[in-house]
Amino acid sequence: MGRSVWQSPPWHIRRTGFPEAWRLVRLRRTRRTPVEVGLLDSGVDLKHPYLKDLLGPGINLLSPGRPPHDEHGHGTHIAGILAVAAGALHRERAIWPPPLRIRPVKIFDRRGYGRISDIVAGLRWCLEQGCEIVNLSFGTDRRCSEQLAETIRLLERHGTLLVGAAGNDGRGGGVDYPGSYPEVLAVAACNRRDRLARFSSRGPEVDLVAPGAGLFSLLPGGSFGYMSGTSMAAPHVTAAAALLLQVRPGLRPAAIRDHLKATAEWLPEIPISAQGAGLLRVDRLLRAEV
Numbered sequence: 001m002g003r004s005v006w007q008s009p010p011w012h013i014r015r016t017g018f019p020e021a022w023r024l025v026r027l028r029r030t031r032r033t034p035v036e037v038g039l040l041d042s043g044v045d046l047k048h049p050y051l052k053d054l055l056g057p058g059i060n061l062l063s064p065g066r067p068p069h070d071e072h073g074h075g076t077h078i079a080g081i082l083a084v085a086a087g088a089l090h091r092e093r094a095i096w097p098p099p100l101r102i103r104p105v106k107i108f109d110r111r112g113y114g115r116i117s118d119i120v121a122g123l124r125w126c127l128e129q130g131c132e133i134v135n136l137s138f139g140t141d142r143r144c145s146e147q148l149a150e151t152i153r154l155l156e157r158h159g160t161l162l163v164g165a166a167g168n169d170g171r172g173g174g175v176d177y178p179g180s181y182p183e184v185l186a187v188a189a190c191n192r193r194d195r196l197a198r199f200s201s202r203g204p205e206v207d208l209v210a211p212g213a214g215l216f217s218l219l220p221g222g223s224f225g226y227m228s229g230t231s232m233a234a235p236h237v238t239a240a241a242a243l244l245l246q247v248r249p250g251l252r253p254a255a256i257r258d259h260l261k262a263t264a265e266w267l268p269e270i271p272i273s274a275q276g277a278g279l280l281r282v283d284r285l286l287r288a289e290v
Contacts, residue, residue, distance in 0.1 A: 025099060236280055
């Protein structure tokens with residue numbers, strides 16, 4: 001089942017324009033080193049064959065000294081979406097060498113629980129490692145600590161783009177933290193019919209929408225499976241930003257956010273509070289730059 005899906009780009013990758021973006025990156029790439037992407041999550045299946053060419057050194061903040069292996073599945077699923085969106089799966093290699101390198105930061109346990117202090121420590125580790133983008137596919141509806149807010153501002157000042165999930169609270173809930181911070185690009189979720197996913201949070205802090213309903217991706221143990229959530233929408237935007245940095249290295253976070261929003265596609269069936277600037281269109285993003 002997994003093999004047939006990966007033989008061609010899945011629907012959510014085609015809908016957001018990644019195949020055309022891969023072609024444009026191949027034509028106009030100005031850097032040969034991967035964009036360092038911090039992935040704060042439950043870790044990653046470090047032995048998954050589809051990820052073997054994409055992983056860099058990571059850290060396990062729950063058990064220091066141990067590898068950031070994924071005991072939950074969420075982080076591996078996000079890493080798989082990053083991999084296929086970047087055109088860098090080892091069986092496909094639409095872009096080679098890979099445009100990004102995933103730096104797994106394990107902050108959530110086997111049940112998916114974590115602490116704000118570990119999020120802060122993970123962000124600071126990403127800053128020390130020189131990560132240009134950090135993917136934050138998680139959230140809480142409770143206001144976070146000032147320490148977290150200041151750490152996010154610190155990464156912004158140092159040129160690190162932060163991409164977060166809007167949240168899965170549906171119509172009754174606003175955008176989760178840390179996605180609601182102005183320095184974090186908050187991503188809501190749509191389905192394959194260009195409708196808002198019923199679980200997707202909404203609010204004025206939403207910046208973009210990307211596919212996040214029923215996505216097929218990697219799971220620990222070398223396997224595959226489906227998950228839904230704004231968590232799955234966010235890595236599309238992270239991968240798009242990494243491709244942009246391949247042709248425009250050195251762009252500051254505010255400029256990257258502006259480019260992403262300026263090239264989005266408006267979806268008439270979704271209110272502005274639920275889609276922000278619209279649907280991610282990385283093909284338009286790269287065409288505007290090359």
